[in-house]
Amino acid sequence: MDTVAVHAGIGEYEFGAVIPPIFQTSTFKFNCADQGARLFKGEEDGYIYTRMRNPTIEAMEKSIAALEGGAFALGCASGMAAIHTLFAVLLDSGSHVVCSESVYGPTTTLLNSYLAKFGVEATFVDTTKAENVLNAMKINTKLVFIETPGNPTLVMSDIAAIADIAHHAGAKLAVDNTFMSPVLQQPFKYGADYSVHSLTKFLNGHADVVGGVIVLKDAAEYPLFRKTLNHFGGVIDPFNSFLVHRGIKTLAIRMQKHCENAIEIANFLESHPLIEWVNFPGLKSHPQYEIGLKQMNGFGGMIAMELKGGVEAGKTLLDNLKLWQLAVSLGGVESLIQHPASMTHASMNADVRRQANITDGLVRVSVGIENAKDLIDDLKQALELITN
Numbered sequence: 458m459d460t461v462a463v464h465a466g467i468g469e470y471e472f473g474a475v476i477p478p479i480f481q482t483s484t485f486k487f488n489c490a491d492q493g494a495r496l497f498k499g500e501e502d503g504y505i506y507t508r509m510r511n512p513t514i515e516a517m518e519k520s521i522a523a524l525e526g527g528a529f530a531l532g533c534a535s536g537m538a539a540i541h542t543l544f545a546v547l548l549d550s551g552s553h554v555v556c557s558e559s560v561y562g563p564t565t566t567l568l569n570s571y572l573a574k575f576g577v578e579a580t581f582v583d584t585t586k587a588e589n590v591l592n593a594m595k596i597n598t599k600l601v602f603i604e605t606p607g608n609p610t611l612v613m614s615d616i617a618a619i620a621d622i623a624h625h626a627g628a629k630l631a632v633d634n635t636f637m638s639p640v641l642q643q644p645f646k647y648g649a650d651y652s653v654h655s656l657t658k659f660l661n662g663h664a665d666v667v668g669g670v671i672v673l674k675d676a677a678e679y680p681l682f683r684k685t686l687n688h689f690g691g692v693i694d695p696f697n698s699f700l701v702h703r704g705i706k707t708l709a710i711r712m713q714k715h716c717e718n719a720i721e722i723a724n725f726l727e728s729h730p731l732i733e734w735v736n737f738p739g740l741k742s743h744p745q746y747e748i749g750l751k752q753m754n755g756f757g758g759m760i761a762m763e764l765k766g767g768v769e770a771g772k773t774l775l776d777n778l779k780l781w782q783l784a785v786s787l788g789g790v791e792s793l794i795q796h797p798a799s800m801t802h803a804s805m806n807a808d809v810r811r812q813a814n815i816t817d818g819l820v821r822v823s824v825g826i827e828n829a830k831d832l833i834d835d836l837k838q839a840l841e842l843i844t845n
């Protein structure tokens with residue numbers, strides 16, 4: 458992984474440049490009218506227009522496909538553009554989707570509020586128990602969509618068991634792998650058909666890009682996905698692709714540090730008298746600890762917790778941290794903390810949210826790559842300000 462992260466997607470460039478140039482161009486000149494026609498017919502390989510193909514975007518896509526062990530990757534304008542494009546390819550009016558109930562808030566909203574309009578039906582289940590997926594399958598189920606670990610609760614689902622269930626019913630399995638990155642989890646190894654990411658998070662890792670990606674296991678599906686992305690238009694641009702590709706070079710080493718810091722912080726939180734509960738895949742107390750061991754190469758940098766004093770105590774913590782920043786998003790080098798019920802998952806119906814165990818007091822942290830002791834000291838001083 459360390460080697461793939463540094464070298465994948467890198468080719469030979471003019472002047473011996475070791476890094477792919479940024480082809481910041483919307484369009485590409487043809488040699489002659491006949492060549493333009495041949496490119497459009499697909500009789501000749503080459504570039505036409507950046508929404509269709511661009512060499513800087515392709516370099517980034519190749520590196521992600523290699524890291525995931527997939528055939529192709531498609532760079533998208535955001536994680537949501539990636540998820541929407543995946544749905545647009547796979548679902549028709551009358552299709553049914555089974556989705557994890559603990560997923561990124563806008564994924565739920567996309568299915569419930571928008572795709573429902575086009576006749577797509579979705580059932581949300583607790584996918585930590587694979588039998589719940591089996592029970593939710595219908596004759597018209599085309600897709601099972603899971604997020605593991607799930608945002609923001611950090612619950613885990615068994616990819617291999619769910620892949621079997623989906624395939625038995627003639628459906629496909631997509632995994633939102635954003636919380637792990639391909640360094641910590643490779644869904645294709647466990648039977649998934651698609652892996653999607655918000656590039657905004659760990660893959661870019663520097664909180665300065667919004668982007669997404671769809672990774673395909675089966676090369677035969679690539680032309681349809683590329684055509685759909687081109688027509689729906691949610692493509693990433695060359696400069697953001699360059700930044701993501703740059704970020705990926707340090708992905709393996711960053712993930713290692715995120716993991717090291719997060720386990721220390723999770724242990725600190727679990728032993729703190731003001732903390733009601735902590736959910737972190739690397740704690741033996743995690744209800745799906747065994748599932749994590751089976752399919753993950755590390756436990757990641759995301760932690761969910763609740764303070765004994767609930768929402769009020771949580772606010773005191775959020776408002777008094779000095780090093781941790783109060784912001785949504787995750788996966789960057791800097792540590793962030795946020796409150797899902799009023800922030801990332803506020804767009805979800807409150808009953809649906811509570812049903813998914815996203816409690817009103819849940820606090821989510823994204824552990825960065827700073828010094829762990831500095832992060833713990835900051836948590837300590839803010840927790841001391843809570844008076845019960």
Ligand SMILES: *Cc1c(COP(=O)(O)O)cnc(C)c1O
Pocket residue numbers: 535536537538561604608633635636654655656657658667668669
């Ligand atoms: C952030 C996120 C998304 C959406 O990605 P954007 O780049 O913000 O559109 C999807 N899934 C998960 C798990 C996320 O954390």
